[in-house]
Amino acid sequence: MWVLVMASSVVPVLLPVNQFDHFYRGGDRIGALRRGPGGPQRPEEWIGSTTARFGQAPQGFSRLPDGRLLIEAIEEDPAAWLGAAHVARYGTNTEVLVKLLDPQQRLPVHLHPNREFSRTHLGLAHGKTEAWYVLDAPEGAQVGVGFKEAMSMEQVTDWVRERNSEALLGALRTREVRPGDAMLVPAGLPHTVPSGVFVLELQEPTDLSILLEWQDFAVDGEKDGHLDLGFETALQAVDRSAVSDADLDRLVLTKDRIERAGLSSVMPAEADPYFRAHRLDTSAGPVEVEAGFTILLVLEGSGVIHSDVAAFEVGRGDVAVIPFAAGTWNLHGDAKAVACRPPAPDALANPR
Numbered sequence: 001m002w003v004l005v006m007a008s009s010v011v012p013v014l015l016p017v018n019q020f021d022h023f024y025r026g027g028d029r030i031g032a033l034r035r036g037p038g039g040p041q042r043p044e045e046w047i048g049s050t051t052a053r054f055g056q057a058p059q060g061f062s063r064l065p066d067g068r069l070l071i072e073a074i075e076e077d078p079a080a081w082l083g084a085a086h087v088a089r090y091g092t093n094t095e096v097l098v099k100l101l102d103p104q105q106r107l108p109v110h111l112h113p114n115r116e117f118s119r120t121h122l123g124l125a126h127g128k129t130e131a132w133y134v135l136d137a138p139e140g141a142q143v144g145v146g147f148k149e150a151m152s153m154e155q156v157t158d159w160v161r162e163r164n165s166e167a168l169l170g171a172l173r174t175r176e177v178r179p180g181d182a183m184l185v186p187a188g189l190p191h192t193v194p195s196g197v198f199v200l201e202l203q204e205p206t207d208l209s210i211l212l213e214w215q216d217f218a219v220d221g222e223k224d225g226h227l228d229l230g231f232e233t234a235l236q237a238v239d240r241s242a243v244s245d246a247d248l249d250r251l252v253l254t255k256d257r258i259e260r261a262g263l264s265s266v267m268p269a270e271a272d273p274y275f276r277a278h279r280l281d282t283s284a285g286p287v288e289v290e291a292g293f294t295i296l297l298v299l300e301g302s303g304v305i306h307s308d309v310a311a312f313e314v315g316r317g318d319v320a321v322i323p324f325a326a327g328t329w330n331l332h333g334d335a336k337a338v339a340c341r342p343p344a345p346d347a348l349a350n351p352r
Helices: 028-034 070-076 078-082 084-090 115-122 153-162 165-171 231-237 245-251
Strands: 002-005 044-047 097-101 130-136 142-147 172-176 182-185 198-203 262-265 276-281 287-289 294-306 310-315 319-322 329-341
Touching: 028 044, 028 097, 070 078, 078 084, 097 294, 115 231, 142 182, 142 245, 153 165, 153 231, 165 172, 172 245, 182 245, 198 329, 262 287, 276 287, 310 329
Parallel strands: none
Antiparallel strands: 002 310, 044 097, 097 198, 130 182, 130 198, 142 172, 262 276, 276 329, 287 329, 294 310, 294 319, 294 329
């Protein structure tokens, strides 16, 4: 319910659900959180998205309540949505794609190319470094990220050609994840997520995935697993270096380092060149967030967002897209939420 609106052409809005069919199962917890539609074959929601699915535009783009695509609205008034400093540094790209991922099937071992590979082979400015903020997970759930030992290109190529899922899974370094934990996954690292791990994902604004296995999944990896590059080229994107437990420790923020009243980062510092995310907890009073393009997901409770251009109520499962033009804003009430944002306009450049 909107409780106050002031004159402005660009104001915060609540976004409708943006799920669509995918090759793996899931989506019911998205439906429960976002009030529909859920699964059984819609395990992702792209929220506040100005990114299209690879080769399937306009699928993936988020729509505003009035039916316009968010990407079109931003192109019409980029400074109001993103801020002049953002536009000067990054152009009209929001620089971030936010998703809910709710797999009820283990994700295949796959990876995403880094920026250098994307520039060279795809003519794109972004790769796909990503991060997971764990909303729910079975006890003892283990994600796989990176190889335990350095691998040769010949070995990886053989496993893909032979469709040796067992060998690929056995070669990955694993890490237990619990609700409230967050993990950065640099581009290039092969990874998998087990069934039942429900995450809020931030990533670079692309849909670039290379499959290393696809047995028992509703996808033709021979045709669609290599970004139309062929596996000989696509596998050059694999980070084949060894990843240690200490390496993964540096990529993780545990729940006890994140959850507190007020505003707290849910990302390790290494994420700053790519995207930012902060947890808002109003248990000790209103939480203030500086002006900037924001995709806000309310995880618990309810409250009121007060900004320079509007004040409106939000509750569990709501997604608000808040433009730069809203100015500094506050969340009041009894709520817990996550604010997902682009990198800062003065963030250090990261070529990978």
